[in-house]
Amino acid sequence: MEVFEITSEEFEDGHEFNRYLSSEYTDLSNEDLYIISGVTELNQSKFEECLEDRGWEFEEEYGAIKKIENQYSQNRRAEAYLHFDSDEQLFFFYTDQRKTEEINGALIPLLRKIKGLHYLYISPNVLKAVTEEIAEENDSAKVTEFIAKRTRGTDIPAEERPDKERTINYYGDDGLRTLREVEEKYGVLPHILEISIPGELTFRMDKEGVFKLKSGSLRLMFEYVDECINQCLDIKEAYDSTRIDDVEITEGDVVSQSTPAKIGLEAPLEYDDIGPLQESLRGNEYALIDSHAERGSVYFSSKIYDQENNLFFNVRADSSGIRVFPRENRDIGTFFRFFETVQSAVDERAKAESINYPIQ
Structure with missing residues (x-):
């Protein structure tokens, strides 16, 4: 199965390519479009x-858009169109190939295995907020499917057994009402959503930055994609603000000074939150070294080793938030994964923040 063919023309940027697909896609393909x-x-x-080191070939160039291909197994070839946004350092793959085959087999692994990049994490709160925005703008909008989870350590109120982790898979035209109900009753938040605006659009989005057009207006879906992206850029901005500087204290005496990012917490960090956070980190291939925690005026510090990316960083936490200090090297994937772990284990409403002054 080959990717859809586009006409040979030059696209100035991703927005122009999106406008082209919005008007032409139904004539180009009968398959679902994945972004x-x-x-x-x-x-x-x-x-x-x-990408080339991973076996990807650049087959065609259409201005800001490039067609890429990869023979990822003996009998299977993945194809996609690539747009790289140099301003925001975001990238997008467009394809109508199969999710269970070419996408999961060749594209998704790129977001997990290449140092210096990561999937665009869209937090459950952002998914919920964009869904509520769609419902407010469109009286007929429906959530027809969702997967919602309650993770260990969450502080979201729940009427029923708040100490239990949960995953709820739901199918039905009353999904939005049901999602609100299960959030109140069980304290779950969405990780995957399928939304239908009858006569206009049916699409799917998930917390790992994958969007799927099933039918209807691609132009409208791009508006919601942009809304999700805009609400997620604060994580990257916080990471970009971190740095490691060599500072000369006296002549010939140089020390390394680290500027951290802060993960601000809506609910104050409590001593009992530290255990679930440590457990979640270990479960996500982080090793904790020289950890120290104090009760009372809560304080936690640790050196953390990211086994997946072979990288160290330090954290210091108090009741208001967690500061993340880079050490010898930085990696955006490490920061995004750590931020997602904090949201999962401590506070789903945590926000990434920049700190504009150095702290040793």
């Missing part, structure tokens, strides 16, 4: 070099 979004700290040249 896989990611974030990177690499420039475009280095990013493309990493």
Whole structure:
């Protein structure tokens, strides 16, 4: 199964390509369109070099859009169109190939295995907020499917057994009402949503930045994609604000100074939250070294080793938030994964914040 063919023309940027697809896609393909979004700290040249190192070939160029291909198994070939947004350091793959085959087999692994990039994490709160916005703007809008979860350590109120982790899979035209009900009753938040605006659009979105057009207006779906992205850029901005500087204290005496990012917490961190956070980190291939926690005026510190990316960083936490200090090297994937773990284990409403002054 080959990716849909586009006409040979030049696209100035991703917005122009999106406008082209919005008007032409129904004539180009009968299949669902997938848009896989990611974030990177690499420039475009280095990013493309990493793709080539993974066996991807650049087959055609249409201005700002490039067609890429990869023979990822003996009998299977993945294809997609790539747009790299140099301003925001975001990238997007467009394809109508199969989710269970070419996308999961070749595209999704790129977001997990290449250092310096990561899938565009769209938090459950953002998914819920965008869904409520759609419902407010469209009286006929329905959630027809969702997967919602309650994770260990969450502070979301729940009427029934708040100490239990849960996953709820739901199918039905009353999904939005049901989602609100199960959030109140069981304290769950959405990880995957399918939304239908009758006569206009049916699409799917998930917390790993994958959007799927099933039918209807691609132009309208792009509006909601942009809304999700805009609400997620604060995570990248917080990461971008971190740095490691060599500071000369006296002549010939240089020390390393680290500027952290802060993960602000809506609910104050309590001593009992530290255990679930440590457990979640260990479960996500982080090793904790020289950890220290104090009761009373809550304080937690640790050196953390990201086993997946072979990288160290430090954290210091008090009741108001968690500061993340880079050490010798930084990696955007490490920061995004850590932020997602904090939202999962401590506070789903946590927000990434920049700190504009150095702290040793």
